[in-house]
Amino acid sequence: MFTDFFYLLKDVGIPVSPTSFLRLQRALSMGLILSLDDFYTAARSILVKSERYFDLYDQAFAHHFKGAELKDPEAFELTEVAKAMLEQWLKNPKEMSELLGVDEESLKKLTPEQLIEYFLERLKEQTEEHHGGNKWIGTGGTSPVGHSGYHPGGMRVGGVSRNKSAVKVAMDRRYRDYSQMGPLTQAQMGEALKRLRNMVPVGPMDEVNIDKTIYQTMKNAGEIEIVFDRSLRDRLKVYLAIDNGGWSMDPYIEVVQTLFNYARAQFKDLKTFFFHNTIYDYVWEDPARFRKPLRVDDLIGHDPETRFIIVGDASMAPYELMATDGSIHIEERTTKPSFERLRDIAEAFPHSVWLNPKMEVEWEYTRTIGAIREIFPMFELSLDGLEKAVSHLMKKN
Amino acid sequence: MHETQQTRQQFTGASKYVLDEELAQIVNISMALEMPLLLKGEPGTGKTMLAHAIAESLNMRLIVLNVKSSMKLVDALYQYDTLTRLNDSRFGDSNRDVSNIEEYIRMGKIGQAFVSDERVVLLIDEIDKADSDFQDDMLDVLDQMEFDIIEIDKTIRAKHRPVIIITSNAKKDLSDPFLGRCNFHHIAFPEPEMMRRIVQVHFPEISAELLDHTITAFYRMRDFRNVEKKPATRELINWIRALKADPDFQVKDLVKGDIPYLGVLFKKSPDYAIARNMVSRMRL
Numbered sequence: 001m002f003t004d005f006f007y008l009l010k011d012v013g014i015p016v017s018p019t020s021f022l023r024l025q026r027a028l029s030m031g032l033i034l035s036l037d038d039f040y041t042a043a044r045s046i047l048v049k050s051e052r053y054f055d056l057y058d059q060a061f062a063h064h065f066k067g068a069e070l071k072d073p074e075a076f077e078l079t080e081v082a083k084a085m086l087e088q089w090l091k092n093p094k095e096m097s098e099l100l101g102v103d104e105e106s107l108k109k110l111t112p113e114q115l116i117e118y119f120l121e122r123l124k125e126q127t128e129e130h131h132g133g134n135k136w137i138g139t140g141g142t143s144p145v146g147h148s149g150y151h152p153g154g155m156r157v158g159g160v161s162r163n164k165s166a167v168k169v170a171m172d173r174r175y176r177d178y179s180q181m182g183p184l185t186q187a188q189m190g191e192a193l194k195r196l197r198n199m200v201p202v203g204p205m206d207e208v209n210i211d212k213t214i215y216q217t218m219k220n221a222g223e224i225e226i227v228f229d230r231s232l233r234d235r236l237k238v239y240l241a242i243d244n245g246g247w248s249m250d251p252y253i254e255v256v257q258t259l260f261n262y263a264r265a266q267f268k269d270l271k272t273f274f275f276h277n278t279i280y281d282y283v284w285e286d287p288a289r290f291r292k293p294l295r296v297d298d299l300i301g302h303d304p305e306t307r308f309i310i311v312g313d314a315s316m317a318p319y320e321l322m323a324t325d326g327s328i329h330i331e332e333r334t335t336k337p338s339f340e341r342l343r344d345i346a347e348a349f350p351h352s353v354w355l356n357p358k359m360e361v362e363w364e365y366t367r368t369i370g371a372i373r374e375i376f377p378m379f380e381l382s383l384d385g386l387e388k389a390v391s392h393l394m395k396k397n
Numbered sequence: 398m399h400e401t402q403q404t405r406q407q408f409t410g411a412s413k414y415v416l417d418e419e420l421a422q423i424v425n426i427s428m429a430l431e432m433p434l435l436l437k438g439e440p441g442t443g444k445t446m447l448a449h450a451i452a453e454s455l456n457m458r459l460i461v462l463n464v465k466s467s468m469k470l471v472d473a474l475y476q477y478d479t480l481t482r483l484n485d486s487r488f489g490d491s492n493r494d495v496s497n498i499e500e501y502i503r504m505g506k507i508g509q510a511f512v513s514d515e516r517v518v519l520l521i522d523e524i525d526k527a528d529s530d531f532q533d534d535m536l537d538v539l540d541q542m543e544f545d546i547i548e549i550d551k552t553i554r555a556k557h558r559p560v561i562i563i564t565s566n567a568k569k570d571l572s573d574p575f576l577g578r579c580n581f582h583h584i585a586f587p588e589p590e591m592m593r594r595i596v597q598v599h600f601p602e603i604s605a606e607l608l609d610h611t612i613t614a615f616y617r618m619r620d621f622r623n624v625e626k627k628p629a630t631r632e633l634i635n636w637i638r639a640l641k642a643d644p645d646f647q648v649k650d651l652v653k654g655d656i657p658y659l660g661v662l663f664k665k666s667p668d669y670a671i672a673r674n675m676v677s678r679m680r681l
Contacts, residue, residue, distance in 0.1 A: 017577055023430060032429050038422060045423040046430075049576035051437060051583030221483045258623045262667075 441629020
C-alpha cells in the first residue's frame with residue numbers, strides 16, 4: 001500500500017529506506033492508522049528522519065493526496081498570498097490600500113487580474129528587499145498577509161491549529177524554515193554556526209595522559225591501562241573576504257559577518273576584508289573600501305595555513321575579471337587582470353573556498369562564475385554548501 | 398507480547414505539559430511499534446519534558462540517562478565496581494562475597510530499565526553529545542533488548558520493553574543507521590497561541606493582561622537579529638516568574654517598551670548587549 005507515495009518521496013529527494021516503509025506497513029496492519037491525518041503524522045515520523053526534509057515531505061504529501069502541483073516554492077507562496085491579498089482588498093479596499101501605502105482610487109481602476117499582477121509585483125519586491133525576514137510576509141506582524149494576520153483561502157499560513165485536514169496542514173508547509181535549500185538566512189544562523197564548529201584542527205590520539213593512566217590503572221585494581229589524549233594543535237587563522245559592493249550582496253554580508261564573528265573564539269585570528277565584484281591589487285579592511293587598503297601582494301606572504309574564504313556572487317562583466325585594467329572603479333588602476341590575482345591568492349592559500357549566495361543551479365548562466373570556479377572551489381552559501389565548504393577547508397592537503 | 402497492555406495505554410498529555418495532537422499520535426505509534434522515538438528541536442521546546450509527561454500519564458517510572466561526551470556505552474549498561482571489590486578483599490569487613498563478581502556489578506541506567514519489574518519510560522537525553530560509536534552500539538542494545546556482562550558471562554534481557562525517548566539538540570548529525578532505527582519527530586518552536594497555553598499551565602492564576610503583553614514582547618524579542626541564543630520557553634517562564642516577584646513591576650511598563658530583567662532572557666553577553674540596544678530603540 002502507498003508504494004507510489006513511497007517512490008514519490010524517494011523521487012523528490014528524501015532518503016527513505018525500504019525498512020522504514022515496511023515498518024509503516026506494520027503500523028497500517030496493526031490498525032494504528034485510521035485516517036489520512038493519522039497517516040500524515042505516522043508516515044512522517046516513520047519515514048522521514050530529519051526536519052530538513054519535512055518541507056519536501058509536506059509538498060509531496062499535498063501533491064500525492066490532493067493533487068497539489070509540486071511547484072517552485074517561491075511561486076507557490078506568492079500566488080497564494082497574492083490571492084489572499086485580493087480577497088482582503090475586495091472586503092476592505094481602504095485598509096488594504098493604506099497598508100500598501102497606495103492610493104485607493106488608483107487600485108480601483110484595475111481589473112482583478114491586474115490587481116493580482118500588481119500584488120505579485122509588490123510581493124516580489126518585498127521578498128527581495130527583506131530577505132532576512134522582516135515583517136512583510138512574516139509572522140505575527142501587522143501585515144495583512146501571513147501568519148496570524150489573515151487566512152488565505154480559509155487556510156492559515158503556518159500555525160499549530162490541527163482543526164483541519166492533513167492535506168491542508170501539508171500545504172501550509174510549516175517546515176519551510178528547516179529546509180536546507182535556499183541561501184543562508186538569519187534564522188538559520190544557529191545551524192550554520194554548528195557547521196563552522198567543525199573548523200577545529202584535530203590531532204591524532206597519541207599523547208599519553210599520565211594522570212588518567214594512573215587513575216584508570218588504580219581503578220582496574222592494578223591492571224595497567226594507558227590513556228591517550230589528542231595532541232594539541234594550534235587553532236586556525238581565517239581570512240574572510242567579502243564582496244560588499246552592489247545591492248545583490250547586501251542581504252548576505254551581515255549574515256556572513258555575524259556568523260564568523262560568533263565563531264571567532266574558536267579561531268586564532270579572524271580578519272575580514274572587503275572588495276567589489278572581484279579582487280585586484282588591493283583589498284580593504286574597512287567596509288567603505290577607502291581608509292585601509294591592503295596590498296594583495298602583502299597578503300600573499302601570510303601564513304599559507306590560513307583558511308581563505310571569499311564570499312561573493314562572482315557575477316560581473318567578463319572584462320572585469322579578464323582585462324588588465326578591469327576595475328569598474330575609475331580610481332583603481334591595476335597592473336594585473338583580476339583572474340591572475342585570484343589565482344595568486346588560491347596558490348598562496350591552498351585551503352581556500354568561494355561561497356556564493358547564488359544557488360548552484362544558476363551558476364552555469366554566468367560566465368564569470370565558471371571562470372572563478374576554475375580557480376576556487378565554489379560552494380553555495382547555504383547550510384549544505386557551508387557544510388561542504390568546511391569539510392573542504394579541513395582537508396589535510 | 399505486551400500488545401494488549403500497550404494498546405490500552407494511550408498517551409494523552411500530563412498536568413504540566415501541553416501537548417499537541419500530532420505529537421501525541423507520534424508517541425502512541427512509536428509505543429505500539431516498539432520503536433525508540435527520537436525528538437529533535439531547539440532547546441526549550443520541551444523535549445525532555447515530554448518524557449516526564451509520558452511517564453506521568455502512563456503511570457510508569459522514568460529512568461533518565463543523561464548522555465555525556467565522555468560516556469562509554471558500558472557505563473550506561475552496567476558498572477563493575479572493582480575498587481570496592483579490591484577493598485573488600487583486603488579488609489574483609491563487608492558481608493559481600495568477594496569471590497562472587499556478580500555482587501560488584503551495578504546496573505547503569507539502561508540496565509536498570511531492563512531489569513525493572515514493570516515497564517518503564519527510558520529517557521536518553523541529549524544523545525548528540527556522545528560520539529557516533531556510542532550511538533550505534535546503544536541502538537544495537539536497544540534493538541536486541543539484551544546485553545552481556547562480560548565479567549560474569551551473563552546476558553541481561555529486558556523483562557519489559559521500555560518506552561524509549563531519545564532527545565537531540567542536533568549539534569551533530571546522527572548516523573543513518575541510527576536514524577533508521579528510530580521514529581523521528583522535530584518539535585518546532587511553539588506558536589504564540591500554544592505558548593499562551595504553556596504559560597497558563599505554569600501560572601494558572603496569571604492575568605490575561607500580563608499574559609498578552611509578556612508573550613507579545615517575548616516573540617518580538619525572539620525576532621531580534623544577530624542573536625545567537627534566542628530566549629526559549631524556559632527563559633520566558635523564568636522571566637514571568639521574575640516579573641511577578643517584583644513588587645514594583647507593572648504591566649504598563651511593558652506596554653511602554655520597558656523590559657526589566659533582560660538578563661533572564663538573554664544569557665550570552667553579546668546577545669544581551671544587542672537586546673538591550675534593540676529594546677532601548679523600541680522605546681523610542
